[in-house]
Amino acid sequence: MDAIEVARARGSRKRTRIQAENEEKILDAALEVFSRFGFRGATVDQIAEKVGMSKPNLLYYFRRKQDIYTAVLTRTLDMWLAPLGDMSEDGDPETELVGYIRQKLEQSRDKPQESRLFIGEILQGAPHLDKVLKTELKDIVTEKAAVIRRWIADGKLIPVDPVHLIFMIWATTQHYADFDTQVRAVLGKGMNNPATFRAASDTVVNVLMRGILPGR
Protein backbone atom coordinates (compact mmCIF):
# COMPACT_ATOMS: atom_id res chain seq x y z
CA MET A 1 0.00 0.00 0.00
CA ASP A 2 1.58 3.25 -1.06
CA ALA A 3 1.13 6.71 0.37
CA ILE A 4 -1.74 7.64 -1.87
CA GLU A 5 -3.66 4.55 -1.01
CA VAL A 6 -3.12 5.22 2.65
CA ALA A 7 -4.28 8.77 2.25
CA ARG A 8 -7.36 7.64 0.38
CA ALA A 9 -8.13 4.97 2.94
CA ARG A 10 -8.10 7.68 5.56
CA GLY A 11 -10.39 9.78 3.41
CA SER A 12 -7.96 12.62 3.60
CA ARG A 13 -7.59 13.07 -0.15
CA LYS A 14 -8.67 16.34 -1.66
CA ARG A 15 -12.39 16.46 -2.42
CA THR A 16 -13.21 16.75 -6.07
CA ARG A 17 -15.78 19.09 -7.53
CA ILE A 18 -18.19 16.23 -8.24
CA GLN A 19 -17.80 14.97 -4.71
CA ALA A 20 -18.64 18.32 -3.21
CA GLU A 21 -21.63 18.77 -5.47
CA ASN A 22 -23.08 15.33 -4.95
CA GLU A 23 -22.55 15.24 -1.24
CA GLU A 24 -24.46 18.45 -0.93
CA LYS A 25 -27.30 17.22 -3.12
CA ILE A 26 -27.48 14.06 -1.07
CA LEU A 27 -27.60 15.89 2.22
CA ASP A 28 -30.37 18.14 0.93
CA ALA A 29 -32.46 15.17 -0.13
CA ALA A 30 -31.68 13.34 3.08
CA LEU A 31 -32.85 16.31 5.10
CA GLU A 32 -36.18 16.20 3.32
CA VAL A 33 -36.68 12.53 3.89
CA PHE A 34 -35.33 12.22 7.42
CA SER A 35 -37.28 15.26 8.58
CA ARG A 36 -40.51 13.67 7.42
CA PHE A 37 -40.04 10.08 8.48
CA GLY A 38 -37.30 10.06 11.09
CA PHE A 39 -34.22 7.92 10.93
CA ARG A 40 -35.89 4.55 10.97
CA GLY A 41 -38.78 5.54 8.77
CA ALA A 42 -36.58 6.92 6.01
CA THR A 43 -35.15 4.62 3.35
CA VAL A 44 -31.96 4.93 1.37
CA ASP A 45 -33.82 4.23 -1.85
CA GLN A 46 -36.14 7.12 -1.15
CA ILE A 47 -33.22 9.49 -0.70
CA ALA A 48 -31.46 8.14 -3.77
CA GLU A 49 -34.54 8.63 -5.87
CA LYS A 50 -34.96 12.18 -4.61
CA VAL A 51 -31.37 12.95 -5.61
CA GLY A 52 -31.91 11.27 -8.96
CA MET A 53 -29.06 8.86 -8.38
CA SER A 54 -28.73 5.12 -8.11
CA LYS A 55 -28.56 3.68 -4.64
CA PRO A 56 -25.07 2.22 -5.07
CA ASN A 57 -23.89 5.60 -6.23
CA LEU A 58 -25.31 7.24 -3.16
CA LEU A 59 -23.64 4.63 -1.01
CA TYR A 60 -20.40 5.44 -2.76
CA TYR A 61 -20.48 8.81 -1.01
CA PHE A 62 -21.94 7.69 2.28
CA ARG A 63 -21.38 4.02 3.01
CA ARG A 64 -24.13 3.61 5.55
CA LYS A 65 -27.53 5.11 6.22
CA GLN A 66 -26.17 6.10 9.60
CA ASP A 67 -23.44 8.14 7.98
CA ILE A 68 -25.92 10.13 5.93
CA TYR A 69 -28.00 10.81 9.00
CA THR A 70 -25.07 11.86 11.12
CA ALA A 71 -23.77 14.09 8.36
CA VAL A 72 -27.02 15.93 7.83
CA LEU A 73 -27.52 16.23 11.56
CA THR A 74 -24.15 17.77 12.27
CA ARG A 75 -24.34 19.99 9.22
CA THR A 76 -27.55 21.44 10.58
CA LEU A 77 -26.57 21.67 14.20
CA ASP A 78 -24.29 24.70 14.19
CA MET A 79 -26.63 26.73 12.07
CA TRP A 80 -29.37 25.83 14.44
CA LEU A 81 -27.69 26.87 17.63
CA ALA A 82 -26.17 30.05 16.21
CA PRO A 83 -28.94 32.56 17.03
CA LEU A 84 -28.72 31.95 20.77
CA GLY A 85 -25.04 32.82 20.65
CA ASP A 86 -25.88 36.14 19.05
CA MET A 87 -27.74 37.28 22.12
CA SER A 88 -25.41 39.69 23.88
CA GLU A 89 -25.46 40.72 27.49
CA ASP A 90 -24.43 44.28 26.74
CA GLY A 91 -27.43 45.24 24.66
CA ASP A 92 -30.85 46.25 25.78
CA PRO A 93 -32.85 43.17 26.89
CA GLU A 94 -35.85 44.06 24.79
CA THR A 95 -33.78 44.54 21.65
CA GLU A 96 -31.79 41.39 22.22
CA LEU A 97 -34.75 39.17 23.02
CA VAL A 98 -36.94 40.51 20.24
CA GLY A 99 -34.04 40.01 17.86
CA TYR A 100 -33.63 36.43 19.00
CA ILE A 101 -37.32 35.67 18.71
CA ARG A 102 -37.44 37.16 15.24
CA GLN A 103 -34.45 35.12 14.15
CA LYS A 104 -36.04 31.94 15.40
CA LEU A 105 -39.27 32.75 13.60
CA GLU A 106 -37.35 33.38 10.42
CA GLN A 107 -35.66 30.04 10.87
CA SER A 108 -39.06 28.41 11.21
CA ARG A 109 -40.13 30.05 7.99
CA ASP A 110 -36.96 29.50 6.00
CA LYS A 111 -35.57 26.27 7.44
CA PRO A 112 -38.54 24.27 8.70
CA GLN A 113 -37.03 20.94 7.71
CA GLU A 114 -34.04 21.49 9.91
CA SER A 115 -36.34 22.07 12.83
CA ARG A 116 -38.29 18.93 12.06
CA LEU A 117 -35.14 16.91 11.74
CA PHE A 118 -34.24 17.76 15.30
CA ILE A 119 -37.59 17.02 16.76
CA GLY A 120 -37.52 13.66 15.08
CA GLU A 121 -34.21 12.96 16.71
CA ILE A 122 -35.51 14.18 20.07
CA LEU A 123 -38.62 12.03 19.81
CA GLN A 124 -36.49 8.94 19.44
CA GLY A 125 -34.70 9.89 22.63
CA ALA A 126 -31.84 11.68 20.86
CA PRO A 127 -29.67 8.57 20.47
CA HIS A 128 -27.27 10.37 18.13
CA LEU A 129 -27.38 13.75 19.84
CA ASP A 130 -27.55 12.96 23.50
CA LYS A 131 -23.97 13.99 24.15
CA VAL A 132 -24.35 17.30 22.34
CA LEU A 133 -27.53 18.13 24.22
CA LYS A 134 -25.93 17.46 27.57
CA THR A 135 -22.78 19.42 26.81
CA GLU A 136 -22.90 22.13 24.16
CA LEU A 137 -26.60 22.84 24.34
CA LYS A 138 -26.72 22.71 28.09
CA ASP A 139 -23.69 24.98 28.36
CA ILE A 140 -25.02 27.64 26.06
CA VAL A 141 -28.40 27.56 27.78
CA THR A 142 -26.74 27.93 31.18
CA GLU A 143 -24.71 30.81 29.85
CA LYS A 144 -27.67 32.66 28.40
CA ALA A 145 -29.71 31.92 31.50
CA ALA A 146 -27.06 33.78 33.46
CA VAL A 147 -27.44 36.76 31.16
CA ILE A 148 -31.19 36.78 31.67
CA ARG A 149 -30.71 36.48 35.41
CA ARG A 150 -28.51 39.54 35.40
CA TRP A 151 -31.12 41.48 33.43
CA ILE A 152 -33.62 40.47 36.07
CA ALA A 153 -31.29 41.54 38.86
CA ASP A 154 -30.93 44.91 37.16
CA GLY A 155 -34.70 45.27 37.16
CA LYS A 156 -34.82 45.17 33.39
CA LEU A 157 -36.97 42.05 33.37
CA ILE A 158 -39.67 40.66 35.60
CA PRO A 159 -38.42 37.75 37.72
CA VAL A 160 -38.94 34.55 35.77
CA ASP A 161 -37.12 31.24 35.55
CA PRO A 162 -34.65 31.95 32.72
CA VAL A 163 -34.41 28.42 31.42
CA HIS A 164 -38.14 28.01 31.18
CA LEU A 165 -38.32 31.36 29.47
CA ILE A 166 -35.88 30.09 26.87
CA PHE A 167 -38.03 26.99 26.50
CA MET A 168 -41.04 29.22 25.90
CA ILE A 169 -39.24 31.08 23.16
CA TRP A 170 -38.12 27.87 21.51
CA ALA A 171 -41.57 26.36 21.78
CA THR A 172 -43.52 29.29 20.40
CA THR A 173 -41.17 29.89 17.50
CA GLN A 174 -40.39 26.32 16.45
CA HIS A 175 -44.04 25.46 16.65
CA TYR A 176 -44.52 27.11 13.28
CA ALA A 177 -42.00 24.77 11.69
CA ASP A 178 -42.78 21.55 13.55
CA PHE A 179 -46.56 21.89 13.40
CA ASP A 180 -46.63 23.46 9.98
CA THR A 181 -49.17 20.91 8.79
CA GLN A 182 -51.47 21.69 11.69
CA VAL A 183 -51.01 25.43 11.29
CA ARG A 184 -51.94 25.13 7.64
CA ALA A 185 -54.97 23.01 8.41
CA VAL A 186 -56.31 25.58 10.84
CA LEU A 187 -55.21 28.78 9.14
CA GLY A 188 -55.33 27.69 5.52
CA LYS A 189 -51.83 29.06 4.99
CA GLY A 190 -48.36 28.79 6.45
CA MET A 191 -45.42 30.97 7.37
CA ASN A 192 -44.45 31.48 3.74
CA ASN A 193 -47.47 33.72 3.56
CA PRO A 194 -46.27 37.20 4.62
CA ALA A 195 -49.48 38.05 6.44
CA THR A 196 -49.32 34.87 8.48
CA PHE A 197 -45.70 35.48 9.29
CA ARG A 198 -46.46 39.00 10.44
CA ALA A 199 -49.42 37.91 12.57
CA ALA A 200 -47.37 35.14 14.17
CA SER A 201 -44.41 37.42 14.82
CA ASP A 202 -46.50 40.19 16.27
CA THR A 203 -48.42 37.90 18.55
CA VAL A 204 -45.43 36.00 19.83
CA VAL A 205 -43.26 39.07 20.29
CA ASN A 206 -45.98 41.16 21.88
CA VAL A 207 -47.24 38.56 24.29
CA LEU A 208 -43.82 37.39 25.38
CA MET A 209 -42.37 40.87 25.74
CA ARG A 210 -45.38 42.19 27.57
CA GLY A 211 -45.08 39.12 29.75
CA ILE A 212 -41.55 39.76 30.92
CA LEU A 213 -40.81 43.46 30.56
CA PRO A 214 -41.38 45.40 33.76
CA GLY A 215 -43.74 48.30 34.32
CA ARG A 216 -47.00 49.45 32.78
Next chain:
Amino acid sequence: MDAIEVARARGSRKRTRIQAENEEKILDAALEVFSRFGFRGATVDQIAEKVGMSKPNLLYYFRRKQDIYTAVLTRTLDMWLAPLGDMSEDGDPETELVGYIRQKLEQSRDKPQESRLFIGEILQGAPHLDKVLKTELKDIVTEKAAVIRRWIADGKLIPVDPVHLIFMIWATTQHYADFDTQVRAVLGKGMNNPATFRAASDTVVNVLMRGILPGR
Protein backbone atom coordinates in the same frame (compact mmCIF):
# COMPACT_ATOMS: atom_id res chain seq x y z
CA MET B 1 -72.79 -18.48 5.30
CA ASP B 2 -75.16 -18.35 8.24
CA ALA B 3 -76.19 -15.39 10.37
CA ILE B 4 -73.44 -15.81 12.92
CA GLU B 5 -70.74 -15.95 10.30
CA VAL B 6 -72.14 -12.84 8.71
CA ALA B 7 -72.17 -11.09 12.05
CA ARG B 8 -68.59 -12.14 12.72
CA ALA B 9 -67.48 -11.05 9.29
CA ARG B 10 -68.88 -7.62 10.05
CA GLY B 11 -67.09 -7.66 13.38
CA SER B 12 -70.33 -6.94 15.16
CA ARG B 13 -70.18 -9.88 17.51
CA LYS B 14 -69.91 -9.16 21.19
CA ARG B 15 -66.33 -8.57 22.33
CA THR B 16 -65.04 -11.13 24.75
CA ARG B 17 -63.12 -10.37 27.91
CA ILE B 18 -59.88 -11.58 26.40
CA GLN B 19 -60.42 -9.45 23.35
CA ALA B 20 -60.95 -6.32 25.38
CA GLU B 21 -57.92 -7.00 27.52
CA ASN B 22 -55.58 -7.81 24.69
CA GLU B 23 -56.68 -5.01 22.46
CA GLU B 24 -55.97 -2.57 25.23
CA LYS B 25 -52.56 -4.06 25.94
CA ILE B 26 -51.75 -3.88 22.25
CA LEU B 27 -52.80 -0.28 21.92
CA ASP B 28 -50.72 0.66 24.94
CA ALA B 29 -47.64 -0.98 23.49
CA ALA B 30 -48.35 0.48 20.07
CA LEU B 31 -48.57 3.95 21.57
CA GLU B 32 -45.13 3.52 23.05
CA VAL B 33 -43.58 2.35 19.83
CA PHE B 34 -45.37 4.63 17.39
CA SER B 35 -44.74 7.69 19.53
CA ARG B 36 -41.02 7.01 19.45
CA PHE B 37 -40.49 5.94 15.85
CA GLY B 38 -43.50 7.17 13.93
CA PHE B 39 -45.67 5.00 11.74
CA ARG B 40 -43.02 3.93 9.28
CA GLY B 41 -40.27 3.55 11.82
CA ALA B 42 -42.27 1.26 14.07
CA THR B 43 -42.41 -2.47 13.43
CA VAL B 44 -45.13 -4.94 14.23
CA ASP B 45 -42.60 -7.33 15.76
CA GLN B 46 -41.50 -4.59 18.11
CA ILE B 47 -45.04 -4.01 19.29
CA ALA B 48 -45.71 -7.73 19.59
CA GLU B 49 -42.62 -8.20 21.70
CA LYS B 50 -43.58 -5.31 23.96
CA VAL B 51 -46.98 -6.90 24.52
CA GLY B 52 -45.36 -10.28 25.10
CA MET B 53 -47.35 -11.89 22.33
CA SER B 54 -46.53 -13.60 19.07
CA LYS B 55 -46.85 -11.54 15.94
CA PRO B 56 -49.58 -13.70 14.39
CA ASN B 57 -51.52 -13.37 17.59
CA LEU B 58 -51.27 -9.63 17.49
CA LEU B 59 -52.37 -9.69 13.86
CA TYR B 60 -55.35 -11.75 14.94
CA TYR B 61 -56.64 -8.65 16.74
CA PHE B 62 -55.49 -6.05 14.24
CA ARG B 63 -55.01 -7.45 10.79
CA ARG B 64 -52.74 -4.71 9.49
CA LYS B 65 -50.17 -2.35 10.92
CA GLN B 66 -52.33 0.46 9.61
CA ASP B 67 -55.25 -0.74 11.72
CA ILE B 68 -53.21 -0.62 14.90
CA TYR B 69 -52.02 2.85 14.10
CA THR B 70 -55.46 4.17 13.25
CA ALA B 71 -56.90 2.60 16.38
CA VAL B 72 -54.35 4.13 18.73
CA LEU B 73 -54.63 7.48 16.97
CA THR B 74 -58.40 7.72 17.25
CA ARG B 75 -58.39 6.38 20.79
CA THR B 76 -56.09 9.23 21.75
CA LEU B 77 -57.70 11.97 19.74
CA ASP B 78 -60.81 12.71 21.79
CA MET B 79 -58.92 12.73 25.03
CA TRP B 80 -56.47 15.10 23.47
CA LEU B 81 -58.94 17.66 22.21
CA ALA B 82 -61.12 17.59 25.33
CA PRO B 83 -59.48 20.38 27.38
CA LEU B 84 -60.13 23.05 24.74
CA GLY B 85 -63.81 22.21 24.87
CA ASP B 86 -63.82 22.82 28.62
CA MET B 87 -62.98 26.48 28.14
CA SER B 88 -66.23 28.34 28.70
CA GLU B 89 -67.14 31.79 27.52
CA ASP B 90 -69.11 32.61 30.64
CA GLY B 91 -66.25 32.35 33.09
CA ASP B 92 -63.58 34.86 33.87
CA PRO B 93 -60.94 34.88 31.12
CA GLU B 94 -58.05 34.55 33.53
CA THR B 95 -59.59 31.59 35.33
CA GLU B 96 -60.54 29.87 32.11
CA LEU B 97 -57.21 30.37 30.38
CA VAL B 98 -55.12 29.47 33.41
CA GLY B 99 -57.25 26.37 33.82
CA TYR B 100 -56.70 25.40 30.22
CA ILE B 101 -52.96 25.95 30.40
CA ARG B 102 -52.72 23.92 33.60
CA GLN B 103 -54.68 21.07 32.03
CA LYS B 104 -52.39 21.03 29.03
CA LEU B 105 -49.33 21.01 31.25
CA GLU B 106 -50.77 18.12 33.22
CA GLN B 107 -51.34 16.30 29.96
CA SER B 108 -47.73 16.87 29.03
CA ARG B 109 -46.69 15.40 32.35
CA ASP B 110 -49.13 12.50 32.48
CA LYS B 111 -49.62 11.63 28.80
CA PRO B 112 -46.45 12.62 27.00
CA GLN B 113 -46.61 9.70 24.60
CA GLU B 114 -49.98 10.79 23.27
CA SER B 115 -48.52 14.19 22.52
CA ARG B 116 -45.57 12.64 20.74
CA LEU B 117 -47.79 10.36 18.74
CA PHE B 118 -49.53 13.38 17.29
CA ILE B 119 -46.44 15.29 16.46
CA GLY B 120 -45.12 12.24 14.66
CA GLU B 121 -48.27 12.18 12.60
CA ILE B 122 -48.03 15.91 11.93
CA LEU B 123 -44.40 15.65 10.88
CA GLN B 124 -45.33 13.15 8.19
CA GLY B 125 -47.86 15.62 6.88
CA ALA B 126 -50.78 14.15 8.83
CA PRO B 127 -51.76 11.61 6.16
CA HIS B 128 -54.16 9.84 8.51
CA LEU B 129 -55.42 12.91 10.32
CA ASP B 130 -55.65 15.56 7.66
CA LYS B 131 -59.43 15.44 7.51
CA VAL B 132 -59.80 15.71 11.26
CA LEU B 133 -57.44 18.68 11.43
CA LYS B 134 -59.30 20.54 8.74
CA THR B 135 -62.73 19.90 10.21
CA GLU B 136 -63.02 19.10 13.91
CA LEU B 137 -59.83 20.79 15.01
CA LYS B 138 -60.32 23.80 12.83
CA ASP B 139 -63.92 24.17 14.00
CA ILE B 140 -63.14 24.04 17.66
CA VAL B 141 -60.27 26.48 17.21
CA THR B 142 -62.50 28.87 15.32
CA GLU B 143 -65.10 28.57 18.05
CA LYS B 144 -62.65 29.26 20.85
CA ALA B 145 -61.06 32.06 18.88
CA ALA B 146 -64.47 33.72 18.82
CA VAL B 147 -64.67 33.43 22.59
CA ILE B 148 -61.28 35.06 22.97
CA ARG B 149 -62.27 37.78 20.55
CA ARG B 150 -65.28 38.59 22.65
CA TRP B 151 -63.14 38.78 25.76
CA ILE B 152 -60.94 41.22 23.91
CA ALA B 153 -63.94 43.26 22.80
CA ASP B 154 -65.05 43.44 26.41
CA GLY B 155 -61.65 44.81 27.35
CA LYS B 156 -60.86 41.75 29.41
CA LEU B 157 -57.86 40.89 27.28
CA ILE B 158 -55.28 42.88 25.38
CA PRO B 159 -55.88 42.75 21.61
CA VAL B 160 -54.04 39.75 20.20
CA ASP B 161 -54.64 37.36 17.34
CA PRO B 162 -56.69 34.65 19.07
CA VAL B 163 -55.57 31.78 16.90
CA HIS B 164 -51.91 32.57 17.36
CA LEU B 165 -52.52 32.89 21.07
CA ILE B 166 -53.95 29.39 21.07
CA PHE B 167 -50.87 28.23 19.14
CA MET B 168 -48.67 29.81 21.79
CA ILE B 169 -50.48 27.92 24.53
CA TRP B 170 -50.22 24.65 22.67
CA ALA B 171 -46.58 25.24 21.88
CA THR B 172 -45.45 26.18 25.37
CA THR B 173 -47.33 23.37 27.07
CA GLN B 174 -46.74 20.52 24.65
CA HIS B 175 -43.09 21.42 24.47
CA TYR B 176 -42.58 19.65 27.77
CA ALA B 177 -43.91 16.41 26.33
CA ASP B 178 -42.48 16.58 22.83
CA PHE B 179 -39.05 17.83 23.83
CA ASP B 180 -38.89 15.86 27.03
CA THR B 181 -35.50 14.45 26.08
CA GLN B 182 -34.10 17.92 25.49
CA VAL B 183 -35.65 19.30 28.66
CA ARG B 184 -34.06 16.48 30.61
CA ALA B 185 -30.69 17.03 28.98
CA VAL B 186 -30.68 20.70 29.95
CA LEU B 187 -32.45 20.54 33.29
CA GLY B 188 -31.35 17.12 34.47
CA LYS B 189 -34.97 16.24 35.26
CA GLY B 190 -38.36 16.17 33.62
CA MET B 191 -41.94 17.07 34.37
CA ASN B 192 -42.40 14.07 36.64
CA ASN B 193 -40.26 15.99 39.08
CA PRO B 194 -42.67 18.18 41.09
CA ALA B 195 -40.26 21.10 41.32
CA THR B 196 -39.75 21.12 37.57
CA PHE B 197 -43.46 20.91 36.98
CA ARG B 198 -44.06 23.83 39.31
CA ALA B 199 -41.33 25.96 37.75
CA ALA B 200 -42.63 25.25 34.27
CA SER B 201 -46.24 25.95 35.21
CA ASP B 202 -45.42 29.16 37.02
CA THR B 203 -43.29 30.49 34.21
CA VAL B 204 -45.71 29.63 31.44
CA VAL B 205 -48.79 30.82 33.29
CA ASN B 206 -47.19 34.03 34.56
CA VAL B 207 -45.60 35.10 31.33
CA LEU B 208 -48.61 34.31 29.18
CA MET B 209 -51.13 35.86 31.54
CA ARG B 210 -49.05 38.94 32.10
CA GLY B 211 -48.72 39.10 28.35
CA ILE B 212 -52.42 39.23 27.60
CA LEU B 213 -54.23 40.53 30.67
CA PRO B 214 -54.87 44.27 30.55
CA GLY B 215 -53.79 46.93 32.99
CA ARG B 216 -51.36 47.03 35.88
Next chain:
DNA sequence: GGCGTCCTTGACCAAAAGGGCAAGAAAAAT
Protein backbone atom coordinates in the same frame (compact mmCIF):
# COMPACT_ATOMS: atom_id res chain seq x y z
C1' DG C 1 -4.41 11.37 -26.86
C1' DG C 2 -3.18 8.25 -23.36
C1' DC C 3 -3.46 6.76 -18.58
C1' DG C 4 -4.72 6.47 -13.88
C1' DT C 5 -8.28 7.77 -10.83
C1' DC C 6 -12.90 8.75 -9.84
C1' DC C 7 -17.77 8.09 -10.75
C1' DT C 8 -21.85 5.34 -11.86
C1' DT C 9 -24.89 1.55 -12.08
C1' DG C 10 -27.06 -3.28 -12.92
C1' DA C 11 -27.12 -7.40 -10.66
C1' DC C 12 -26.98 -9.56 -6.55
C1' DC C 13 -27.33 -10.89 -1.49
C1' DA C 14 -28.86 -11.40 3.32
C1' DA C 15 -31.66 -9.74 6.70
C1' DA C 16 -35.77 -7.60 8.21
C1' DA C 17 -40.51 -6.70 7.83
C1' DG C 18 -45.61 -7.23 6.70
C1' DG C 19 -48.69 -10.61 6.56
C1' DG C 20 -51.16 -15.55 5.60
C1' DC C 21 -52.31 -20.41 7.01
C1' DA C 22 -53.43 -24.43 9.34
C1' DA C 23 -53.53 -26.77 13.35
C1' DG C 24 -53.35 -27.22 18.22
C1' DA C 25 -54.75 -25.20 22.97
C1' DA C 26 -58.12 -22.64 25.90
C1' DA C 27 -62.61 -20.99 26.86
C1' DA C 28 -67.43 -20.93 26.47
C1' DA C 29 -71.67 -22.80 25.49
C1' DT C 30 -74.49 -26.82 25.48
Next chain:
DNA sequence: ATTTTTCTTGCCCTTTTGGTCAAGGACGCC
Protein backbone atom coordinates in the same frame (compact mmCIF):
# COMPACT_ATOMS: atom_id res chain seq x y z
C1' DA D 1 -68.60 -34.05 28.78
C1' DT D 2 -68.83 -32.72 24.37
C1' DT D 3 -69.07 -29.45 20.96
C1' DT D 4 -68.34 -24.98 19.31
C1' DT D 5 -65.98 -20.88 19.24
C1' DT D 6 -62.14 -18.19 20.31
C1' DC D 7 -57.24 -17.73 21.01
C1' DT D 8 -52.47 -18.76 20.09
C1' DT D 9 -48.42 -19.92 17.65
C1' DG D 10 -44.89 -22.27 14.41
C1' DC D 11 -43.98 -22.15 9.77
C1' DC D 12 -44.03 -20.10 5.48
C1' DC D 13 -44.20 -16.59 1.79
C1' DT D 14 -43.31 -12.14 -0.43
C1' DT D 15 -41.66 -7.59 -0.45
C1' DT D 16 -38.71 -4.17 1.20
C1' DT D 17 -34.47 -2.60 2.70
C1' DG D 18 -29.50 -1.93 3.81
C1' DG D 19 -25.51 -2.97 1.69
C1' DT D 20 -21.82 -5.34 -1.71
C1' DC D 21 -19.35 -6.07 -6.06
C1' DA D 22 -17.56 -6.06 -10.51
C1' DA D 23 -17.37 -3.77 -14.58
C1' DG D 24 -18.05 -0.05 -17.72
C1' DG D 25 -17.82 5.08 -18.46
C1' DA D 26 -16.33 9.80 -17.41
C1' DC D 27 -12.89 12.95 -15.82
C1' DG D 28 -8.64 15.20 -15.21
C1' DC D 29 -3.77 15.39 -15.70
C1' DC D 30 0.57 14.67 -18.44
